Amino acid sequence: MDPTILASLGLVIVLGLVLRPSKHDPREPPFLASRVPAIGHLIAFVVYGLRYFATQSAKTRVPAFSIDMLFNKVYVINSPKLVAAIRRNHRTMSLDPLFTRTAQCVGGIHGPGLQLLRGKESQGQGLGHATTAALRPALLGEGLDQLNRKMIGYLSKSVEQLKSRGTVDLYDWCTLAMTLASTEPIYGPMNPYSDSNAREAYWELEKNLSFLMMGVAPWLIARKAWKGREYLSRAFLQYYQADGHLNSSQLAYARWKTQHDGGAALEDIARLEAAMGLGILSNTVPSSFWAIFDIFSRPALLQEIRDEIWQNALSVTTEGVHTVDLADVQERCPLLLASFQEMLRLRSNSLQLRVIYEDTMLDDSYLVKAGSIIVIPASVINRDEAAWGADADAFNPQQFISTAAGEKRQKASAYMSFGSSPHICAGRHFATGEIVALLTMLILQFEIRPVAGEWVEPPTNVNAVAASLSPPLGQTSVTITERPEVEGVKWDFRLTPGRGRHGLIIG
Numbered sequence: 001m002d003p004t005i006l007a008s009l010g011l012v013i014v015l016g017l018v019l020r021p022s023k024h025d026p027r028e029p030p031f032l033a034s035r036v037p038a039i040g041h042l043i044a045f046v047v048y049g050l051r052y053f054a055t056q057s058a059k060t061r062v063p064a065f066s067i068d069m070l071f072n073k074v075y076v077i078n079s080p081k082l083v084a085a086i087r088r089n090h091r092t093m094s095l096d097p098l099f100t101r102t103a104q105c106v107g108g109i110h111g112p113g114l115q116l117l118r119g120k121e122s123q124g125q126g127l128g129h130a131t132t133a134a135l136r137p138a139l140l141g142e143g144l145d146q147l148n149r150k151m152i153g154y155l156s157k158s159v160e161q162l163k164s165r166g167t168v169d170l171y172d173w174c175t176l177a178m179t180l181a182s183t184e185p186i187y188g189p190m191n192p193y194s195d196s197n198a199r200e201a202y203w204e205l206e207k208n209l210s211f212l213m214m215g216v217a218p219w220l221i222a223r224k225a226w227k228g229r230e231y232l233s234r235a236f237l238q239y240y241q242a243d244g245h246l247n248s249s250q251l252a253y254a255r256w257k258t259q260h261d262g263g264a265a266l267e268d269i270a271r272l273e274a275a276m277g278l279g280i281l282s283n284t285v286p287s288s289f290w291a292i293f294d295i296f297s298r299p300a301l302l303q304e305i306r307d308e309i310w311q312n313a314l315s316v317t318t319e320g321v322h323t324v325d326l327a328d329v330q331e332r333c334p335l336l337l338a339s340f341q342e343m344l345r346l347r348s349n350s351l352q353l354r355v356i357y358e359d360t361m362l363d364d365s366y367l368v369k370a371g372s373i374i375v376i377p378a379s380v381i382n383r384d385e386a387a388w389g390a391d392a393d394a395f396n397p398q399q400f401i402s403t404a405a406g407e408k409r410q411k412a413s414a415y416m417s418f419g420s421s422p423h424i425c426a427g428r429h430f431a432t433g434e435i436v437a438l439l440t441m442l443i444l445q446f447e448i449r450p451v452a453g454e455w456v457e458p459p460t461n462v463n464a465v466a467a468s469l470s471p472p473l474g475q476t477s478v479t480i481t482e483r484p485e486v487e488g489v490k491w492d493f494r495l496t497p498g499r500g501r502h503g504l505i506i507g
C-alpha cells in the first residue's frame with residue numbers, strides 16, 4: 001500500500017478513536033472483537049474488501065453479530081429470517097446516508113447541493129431519493145423498450161467485430177462492449193462515454209473506489225480516482241450545457257428534470273451523473289465477464305444452452321437470415337436465465353447497508369440501535385442451506401428451474417444479488433436483458449477458449465467496492481472463433497417491445 005494512503009488511514013483512525021461507538025447492550029447481537037481494538041475490522045475491510053464480512057460470518061455461525069468500525073457500530077446479518085425483519089422495519093432505517101456519502105465522496109458534491117440531496121430523515125431535502133424514484137419507471141415499459149432496442153444494436157456490432165479479432169483479453173472486451181451497450185442508449189448521441197478518455201476516467205474511479213469513499217483528502221490518498229471523477233464530471237457538465245440530455249432516454253431525462261426542478265445546480269447534476277456510472281456499469285461489466293466464464297468453462301452446460309436457444313428462440317427466414325427474438329430467449333430458455341441467476345447467487349459479494357434511525361427489535365430477538373449500521377452480506381445469505389440445500393456452495397442452475405411456489409418464496413428471501421426491498425435494483429431488467437442478449441449472441445456464433453488451455457479462475461480486485469461481483473485482476477486471454485456450423489450466416493437479433501421484463505427471483 002502507498003505510504004500516503006497509510007498516513008491518511010492513520011489520521012482517520014485517530015479521529016475514530018475519539019468518536020468510539022456506544023457501550024454494548026446484551027440484547028444487541030453478540031460482539032465480535034478484533035485483535036486491534038476499534039480499527040482492526042476497518043483495516044481488514046480495506047485490505048480484504050467486500051469478502052471480509054463473509055469470512056467473519058463463516059467463523060461466527062450466529063444469525064447476527066456486532067463489530068466496531070471506528071465511528072460506528074456495525075451489525076452483520078447472517079440469516080434470511082433477520083433480512084425479512086429488516087425489510088418489515090424499513091421505516092426505522094435507510095440507505096439514504098450511503099447515497100449521500102457516495103454523492104459527496106464519489107461525486108464531489110458539497111454544501112447546499114449536498115443538503116438538497118440528503119434524506120429528509122437527516123434534515124435534508126430528499127432530492128437524492130426523488131432522483132432514484134424518478135429512474136424506476138424509466139427502466140420499465142416504454143422506457144425499457146427504448147433502451148433495449150438501442151442496446152441490442154450496439155451489442156450486435158461489438159459481437160460482429162469479434163469475427164476479425166482472434167485473441168482478446170476477455171475482461172477488456174466485456175468492459176468496452178458493455179460500457180457502450182449500456183451508456184449509448186441511456187445518454188444518446190452526445191454520450192460522454194463515447195470518448196475513450198471519459199471511459200478510462202470512470203474505470204480509474206471505480207477501481208480505486210474504497211480510497212475515494214474514505215472522504216479524506218482524496219487528491220492525496222485517492223489521486224487516480226479523484227482525477228477520474230473530476231474529468232468525468234466535466235465531461236457530463238459539457239453534455240448538459242450542450243443539451244445532450246434533451247435527445248437521450250427517459251432515464252437520463254427524468255434524472256436531469258427531477259434535479260433541475262428540485263433546484264440543483266447544473267454542475268452538481270453533472271457530478272451526480274458521473275457517480276451514476278457505479279449503478280449503470282460497475283455490476284453489469286463484471287457480471288457479463290463471470291457469466292461468460294461460468295458458462296463457457298462448462299462444455300456440457302454450454303451445449304445444453306446452445307440447443308435450448310436453437311430449438312426455442314431461433315427462426316430462419318426464406319433468405320437464410322437467422323432471427324432470434326430475445327423475448328423468446330427469456331421466456332422459453334429457462335436454463336440460460338437460470339445459469340445467469342446462479343452465477344449471480346454464487347459470485348455476488350454485495351453488501352447491503354442500512355443506517356438505523358430508531359432503536360428497533362428485529363424478529364423479537366435482537367436489538368439494533370439508532371446511529372448504528374446494518375450490513376447484509378449477500379455472499380452469506382445467498383448460501384443459506386435452509387433455502388439452497390446442503391450443496392448451497394455448488395453451481396447448480398436447476399435451483400432456479402421448476403421451483404414450487406413455497407420453495408420459490410424461501411429462495412427469494414435468501415437471494416440478495418439484486419438487493420432487498422425497498423431498494424431492489426432498479427436496473428435489473430435492463431442489465432439482465434443486456435447480459436442474456438450478449439450470452440445468446442456469443443453462444444450461438446462462437447467458441448471461446450482460454451489461450452492457456454484451461455479455464456483458470458483469476459484473482460479479483462477487492463478495492464472496486466461498488467462492484468458486487470468483484471472484477472478480475474490481470475489478463476484472461478481467450479481465443480474467439482466463429483463456429484464452423486454457422487460460418488457466413490446472417491444474424492438478426494431483436495426484442496419484441498413490451499416483453500423486456502424477466503421472471504427473476506428477487507429478495
Ligand code: HEM
Pocket residue numbers: 095132135279280281283284287344350351352353416417418419420422423424425426427428430431432468
Ligand atoms: C447485473 C447487473 C446489476 C447487479 C448485479 C445489480 C445489483 C444491485 C444491488 C445488489 C442493489 C442493492 C443495493 C442495496 O440494497 O444496497 C442495486 C441497487 C440499484 N441498482 Fe443495480 N445492479 C445491476 C445493474 C444495474 C443497472 C444497469 C442499473 C441502472 C441502469 C442499476 C441501478 C440500480 C439502482 C438505481 C439501485 C438503487 C435502488 C434504490 O436505492 O432504491 N443497477 N443493484
